[in-house]
Amino acid sequence: MGKVLVIGCGGVASVAIQKCAMNSEVFDEICIASRTVSKCDALKEKLKGKSKAKITTAQVDADKVTDLVELIRKVQPDVVLNLALPYQDLTIMDACLETGVHYVDTANYEPEDTAKFEYKWQWAYREKYEKAGITALLGSGFDPGVTSVFSAYALKHYFDEIHYIDILDCNGGDHGYPFATNFNPEINIREVSAKGSYWEDGHWVETEPMEIKREYDFPEVGMKDMYLLHHEEIESLALNIPGIKRIRFFMTFGQSYLTHLKCLENVGMTSIEPILYEGREIVPLQFLKAVLPDPSTLGPRTKGKTNIGCIFIGKKDGKEKTLYIYNTCDHQECYKEVGSQAVAYTTGVPAMIGAMLVMNGTWQKPGVYNMEEFDPDPFMDALNKWGLPWKICENPQLVD
Ligand code: NDP
Structure with a gap:
């Protein structure tokens, strides 16, 4: 039993908080804190009478x-779950350090003025967290997060050595808009318009945005085009999976999304460089976010499924082995359960699970850790219990 302080009350937080409220045997108190308190109050109201947890x-x-x-001194939580934006990671880590409280997030720190996806800023807190005797768990979403746990699970139970990992993130959902993003538009567009990269033979190989395209026939979704992106879990998996030769990350995009993105890029709307507009500095991407549909409103209109997972190639008992671990999640089922689409759901559920395992001591170790550094089994069990059951496929279709 314990108390969680959730920071942020957007799409992902809304799911994580509802899941914490359903799991009131573990989270008997939940404090929701964000910039716009009316959103926190509205969620508290929605949960009234539905949970034993004090909110x-x-x-x-x-x-x-x-x-x-x-705030932390006043609330006295056992764990802080950071579901604000990546820009706030370091200030929240500093506050946890000063107050001696465990920290969990879902995305690595990004400086607001450069789209750089690296763990170096957060890994720099390792010694300070060790000395303070508190745990920071980084990236407890789906990717990073569950994909990292799938990798640790495959290594623990199926392989002696993993040589290749392909992480495949497929959203087969359709929201009916010509262009909208499924999570925070600013963060999403920064990610997909950045250069791609993958890890091979001990170094990064950089690609142009969307340069590498493959087709894949996703179980329960069907054939989709997917594109190679840089993704943050590659950096930590490259360190934590011994003997790894290559890690790639692919995400599916429809033609309409790509055409709109290209056009927005071409006219400068995705830029994060401030410009002067009527005497005031504005960031074009932030303005674009303001005119795009709010991802939290996509729930009722999104139909179809997501399929996110990892394909592993390696060796077991001297023989080559391939394995695919994945989850599929239905947008409409998520909407029925928590009022959100599957992208927020697949991130919010693991965020709750990460906070639970840190809070109850299962995943507590002073220092700063990525998800694959802990025993994957309790997390894998919790995924089945809390709405993200996974499947294992031996001899899957591989990506060339
Ligand atoms: P939203 O934009 O929907 O929500 C962000 C929330 O943070 C809002 O409530 C916002 O407040 C609040 N916030 C922003 N700045 C501050 C601040 N300075 N102080 C206090 N609160 C603040 O984002 P999402 O829910 O879509 O994403 C949340 C996080 O999840 C992001 O870091 C994202 O990168 C990560 N993510 C991770 C994934 C994974 O699989 N690992 C997948 C998808 C997302 P306000 O309401 O005032 O705007």
């Missing part, structure tokens, strides 16, 4: 360490 709300600007420290 409170608070306003906080998570860019300010002193405000965060004050």
Whole structure:
């Protein structure tokens, strides 16, 4: 039993908080704190009478360490679950350090003015967290998160050595809009418009955005085009999976999304460089976010399934072996359960599970850790229990 302080109350947080509320045997108190407190209050209201957990709300600007420290001292949580934006990771980590409280997030820190996806800033806290005797669990979403746990699970139970990992993220859902993003548009567009890269033979290989395209026949979804992207879990898996030769990440995109993205890029709307507009500095991508559909409103209109998983190639008892571990998730089923589409659901559920395992001591170890560094079994069991059951396929279709 314990208390979680959730920071942020957007699409992902809404799912994670509802899952914490359903899991009130573990989370008997939940404090929801965000920049716009009315969103926290609305969620608290929605949960009224539905959970045994005590729910409170608070306003906080998570860019300010002193405000965060004050809030943490007042709430006295056992764990802080950071579901704000990647820009707030370091201020929240600093506040956890100052107050001696465990930390969990779902995305690595990004400086607001450069789209750089690297763990170096957060890994720099390792020694400080060790000395403080607290745990930071990084990337407890689906990818990173569940994909990292799938990798640790494959290594523990199926392989002596894993040589190749292909992480495949397929969203077969259709929301009916010509262009919309399934999670925070600013973060999503920064990710997909950045250069691609993959890890091979001990170094990064960089590609142009969307340069590498493959087709894959996804179980329960069907044939989709997918494109190679840089993704943050590659960096930590390259360190933590011994003997790994190559790790790639592919995400599916429909033609309409790509055509709109190209056009928006060509006219400068995806730029993160501030410009002067009517005497005021604005960031074009932030303005674009303001005119795009809010991802949290896509739930009722999105139909279809997601399929996210990892294909492993390696050796067991001297013989080559291939394995595919994946989850499929139905947008409409998620909407029925928590009022959100599957992309928020597949991130919010693992965020709750990560916070639970840190809070109850199963995944507690002073320092800063990525998901694959812990025993995957309790996490894999919890995925089955909390709405993201996974499947294993031996001899899957491989990606060339
Ligand atoms: P949203 O934009 O829907 O929500 C972000 C929330 O953070 C909002 O409630 C926002 O408040 C709040 N927030 C932003 N800035 C501050 C601040 N300075 N102080 C306090 N609160 C703040 O984003 P998502 O829910 O889509 O994404 C949340 C996180 O999940 C992101 O870091 C994203 O990268 C990550 N993610 C991870 C995935 C994974 O698989 N690992 C997949 C998808 C997302 P306000 O309401 O005022 O705007």
